[in-house]
Amino acid sequence: MRKAGCMKKVRNFSRALFIGRFQPFHNGHLRVIKDIMKESGRIAIAIAGPEKSDEKNPFSFDERKKMIRMALKKEGISGYGILGIRDVDDDKKWAEIIRSMNGFDVAYSRNPWVIRCLKMAGIPVKKHKFYDRYKNCGREIRKRISESKEWKSLVPAEVYVYIRKIGGENRIRA
DSSP: OOOTTOSOOOOOOOEEEEEEOOTTOOHHHHHHHHHHHHHHSEEEEEEESOSSOOSSOOSOHHHHHHHHHHHHHHTTOOSEEEEEEOOOSOHHHHHHHHHHHOOOSEEEOOOHHHHHHHHHTTOOEEOOOOSSTTTSOHHHHHHHHHTTOOOGGGSOHHHHHHHHHTTHHHHHHO
16 A cells, blocks of 8 residues: 555646747747646647638648647657637637537636636636747747748757748748
8 A cells, every 4th residue: 555645746637728929939838738738638739710821820720730749749749639620700609619619627828818718618727838938939939030030949850940931931931
């Protein structure tokens, strides 16, 4: 018989939801996913926004999905799924979309609008940590790219190589 306090910590294995635009997927996203995996064991990563790239969203759904997969593979992370959530400019409709996805025990976010919609969908929300919030931010990374400043250190190496390979820097600068 084990003494109290000597028992091994057992993962909860709940199913977590993490929603983001991932424009682009950066080191902060990666650290949050690692944290969630420690708590939950399984995660659905929901890519929000349009399927195709546009001025506000320089990377398509498929490109962002590829960035995430490459970074998680390099880190040896499994137990995740990636899905898309279309943009809807109506809180109730967006909450309905989330509710229809089913099966989430908890969602992680720091975005006040996302949190409000998740609560309307009946999904408990935990606020994840920020890691160098003002550096690990898609807006900051896109700004640095557009101004030809250093941004390589803010994204996983695989993401950096991929963005350069697909001409992502030129897209952002245009």
